[in-house]
Amino acid sequence: MRPVGSKYLLEEPLGRGATGTVWRARQRETAGAEAAVAGQPGETVAIKVLKEELASDPDIVMRFLRERSVLLRLTHPNIVRVRDLVVEGELLALVMDLVDGPDLHRYLRENGPFTPVAAALLTAQIADALAASHTDGVVHRDLKPANVLLKQTGGEMHPMLTDFGIARLADSPGLTRTHEFVGTPAYVAPESAEGRPQTSAVDVYGAGILLYELVTGRPPFGGGSALEVLHQHLSAEPRRPSTVPDPLWTVIERCLRKNPDERPSAENLARGLRVVAEGIGVHASSAQIGAAENVGALLAPDPAPAPVPDAPGAADPTQVLPQNPNGAYDPNGATSVLPHTGNPAGAADPTAVLPSRGAADPTAVMPPVPSGQPGGPGQGQGGQPGGPEDPHPWQNQLRAARDRNEQTQVQYLDPNEDPLRRRPQRQVARPQQPPRQAPQGPPPQQPGYGYPQQQQPQRYATPQPQQPQQPQHQRPQQPQRPQPQRYAPPPTPEPQPPRREPRPPRQRSANPMRIPGLGCLKGCLFTVVILFVAGWLVWELSPLQEWIGTGKGYWDQLSDWFGTVTGWIGDLGGDSGSGGGSTGGN
Numbered sequence: 001m002r003p004v005g006s007k008y009l010l011e012e013p014l015g016r017g018a019t020g021t022v023w024r025a026r027q028r029e030t031a032g033a034e035a036a037v038a039g040q041p042g043e044t045v046a047i048k049v050l051k052e053e054l055a056s057d058p059d060i061v062m063r064f065l066r067e068r069s070v071l072l073r074l075t076h077p078n079i080v081r082v083r084d085l086v087v088e089g090e091l092l093a094l095v096m097d098l099v100d101g102p103d104l105h106r107y108l109r110e111n112g113p114f115t116p117v118a119a120a121l122l123t124a125q126i127a128d129a130l131a132a133s134h135t136d137g138v139v140h141r142d143l144k145p146a147n148v149l150l151k152q153t154g155g156e157m158h159p160m161l162t163d164f165g166i167a168r169l170a171d172s173p174g175l176t177r178t179h180e181f182v183g184t185p186a187y188v189a190p191e192s193a194e195g196r197p198q199t200s201a202v203d204v205y206g207a208g209i210l211l212y213e214l215v216t217g218r219p220p221f222g223g224g225s226a227l228e229v230l231h232q233h234l235s236a237e238p239r240r241p242s243t244v245p246d247p248l249w250t251v252i253e254r255c256l257r258k259n260p261d262e263r264p265s266a267e268n269l270a271r272g273l274r275v276v277a278e279g280i281g282v283h284a285s286s287a288q289i290g291a292a293e294n295v296g297a298l299l300a301p302d303p304a305p306a307p308v309p310d311a312p313g314a315a316d317p318t319q320v321l322p323q324n325p326n327g328a329y330d331p332n333g334a335t336s337v338l339p340h341t342g343n344p345a346g347a348a349d350p351t352a353v354l355p356s357r358g359a360a361d362p363t364a365v366m367p368p369v370p371s372g373q374p375g376g377p378g379q380g381q382g383g384q385p386g387g388p389e390d391p392h393p394w395q396n397q398l399r400a401a402r403d404r405n406e407q408t409q410v411q412y413l414d415p416n417e418d419p420l421r422r423r424p425q426r427q428v429a430r431p432q433q434p435p436r437q438a439p440q441g442p443p444p445q446q447p448g449y450g451y452p453q454q455q456q457p458q459r460y461a462t463p464q465p466q467q468p469q470q471p472q473h474q475r476p477q478q479p480q481r482p483q484p485q486r487y488a489p490p491p492t493p494e495p496q497p498p499r500r501e502p503r504p505p506r507q508r509s510a511n512p513m514r515i516p517g518l519g520c521l522k523g524c525l526f527t528v529v530i531l532f533v534a535g536w537l538v539w540e541l542s543p544l545q546e547w548i549g550t551g552k553g554y555w556d557q558l559s560d561w562f563g564t565v566t567g568w569i570g571d572l573g574g575d576s577g578s579g580g581g582s583t584g585g586n
C-alpha cells in the first residue's frame, strides 16, 4: 500500500482516465484544517492521483492550488464531494468521497438505454448539480456519462457528478499551448470546438448529449475521427430517434442548439425535465400531459451564464487531427487533454456504449482489470465478489422500472391454433414436435446498436398518425398488466409463419348414401363390359373365327354359346329331375 501524504494509503486502483488514476484508499489519520472533510482514521475514500505530466507542470500545480477553495466548497447531493487536495513532491491528488457504484458510461454499456422517464429524471438530477455549480461560478466543461457515478441510496439510483475542476486544470496554458483538445469530442459544445468564448451553456449542451445517449444508447454525433465529430457539432442537426416522445425531444433539441444563448439554464433544464417525466409517465393526468407538451415555455435561457474564466481558447479542430496520425479516437473514452498515444481501435464505433461484438471494446473507459481486482472478472460491484447472478442493486431497480413500462406484445396467432376458433379434430398420431416458441424480445438490432435485452419497448414515441390518440385517462387501467401506450411505436411486424394454402374443395362422392357393396358391383359390371369388348375385338380381328370355322359374327356366336350353355344347364336340371323321379319311383 502506497502512502499519499501522511494521511492516506492507496489500496487498489478503481479506474484510470486521461487525467489520472482513481484509487480506493484508506484514511490513516484525521486530515488537517485545510481539508474540507477531516475524516476518521480507517475511513475509505477515493483518491484521484493526477498523471505525472500534470503534476510536474508548475502551471498546473499553481492552478490546482488556486482552485483548491472552489473545489472544496462545491457541495451538492449530486456532486461527488472533494474532501482534500494533496500536493506532495511530484504528486498531485484529489481526495474524494468513495462512490460505491458504476459510472454511467459503464452502466449504459452493460445495460443499454433507459426509458424516457428514467432518462429524464436522471438527467434532471445532473442538471441540479450543474445549476448549483453554475451559481457558484464553476463550469464543469467535461460532462459525459463517464463522469457521472451511480450511487445507491436505499435502493434508489443517485447520480453523482464528478471531475469538477479537472477540465479547468487541464485547460492550463501548460497544456493548451500545444493546441491540444480539451474536452471529450462526442460531448463538446460547438463554441468550445471553435475556440469561441465559453459559458455554463457548454454544460447544458453536454447534458443534452448525455440525455440523448441515455435514451438511445449513443451520442447523436459520431464519426471516424475527432475532426469529423467536431464538424458535426458545428453543423449537423441531431437526428430524432422514433422512441423519443415529443416533450423529451423538445428538451434535447433545445439543449443542443448551436447558439449557446438559445439553450436553457441548468435550473430550467432540471425543472423542464421533471415536468416532462411527469407528463409522459404511465399515470400522467391530462394536466400533466398538457404541461409536458408545453415544456418549451419553461426552457428559458440563462440571462447571465457563468463564464469560463480566462479560457485561452479551446481546440482548433484543424489542430486536433494531427495529434492522432490514424485519425482515430475514443470520444467517449477519455478527456482529450494529453497527446493520444492510445490505440486506434476506437475508430470503428468509438461512442457505442453497447456490448461490442468481436474486437476489443473501443469504448472502454477503464483499462482491462485483471481477474481478482475490483471490477475484474469474478468481482461484483465495489470489489465484492459477485458475478452475473449477483447483479448490482442498481440494475435490479432499473430493470424493474423498465419492466413496468414494458409494452404489451402483439403476436401473430395462427387461426388454427386459436382456441376460440379451433374445431374439434380427429386425433392423428404425429411425431412429437417441440413446443412452438413465441417470438420474444425486440427484432435484431442494427450493428452498433446491439443491446437486445435492454432495449425495452418504449412507452413513448412519436404519435402515429394512423392511430388516433386517446387521452390516457380515458383508457381502462388494468393493474398488474402492461399499460396501454400513449405514444406507442408501431409494433414491429412479427415474422409471419407461411400461410397455409386453402384446401381444395372436396370432390362430391358418387355414393353419397354410402350403399354397402355398390362400389364392388360397379367394379364387376365394369369388368364384364371390358371382357365383352375385348372378346369382340379378338373375335373380329384375330383368325380365331376361321379356326373355329363358324363364320358367324361375334354376337351370333355368343348367342349360340349362350343357348348351348343354357341348354346344358337345362339338360342338367332335367336329368337331375328325372333321376330324382326314378329314384322316387323305385
Ligand SMILES: Nc1ncnc2c1ncn2[C@@H]1O[C@H](COP(=O)(O)OP(=O)(O)OP(=O)(O)O)[C@@H](O)[C@H]1O
Residues within 6 Å of the ligand: 014, 015, 016, 017, 018, 019, 020, 021, 022, 046, 048, 080, 096, 097, 098, 099, 100, 101, 102, 103, 142, 146, 147, 149, 162, 163, 333, 334, 335, 336, 365, 366
Ligand atoms: N469518487 C469515486 N468513487 C468511486 N469510483 C470512482 C470515483 N471517481 C472515479 N471513480 C472510478 O474511476 C474511474 C476513472 O475515473 P476518472 O475520472 O479518472 O475517469 P474518466 O472520467 O473516464 O477520465 P477522464 O475524465 O479523466 O477522461 C471512473 O470511471 C470510476 O469508475
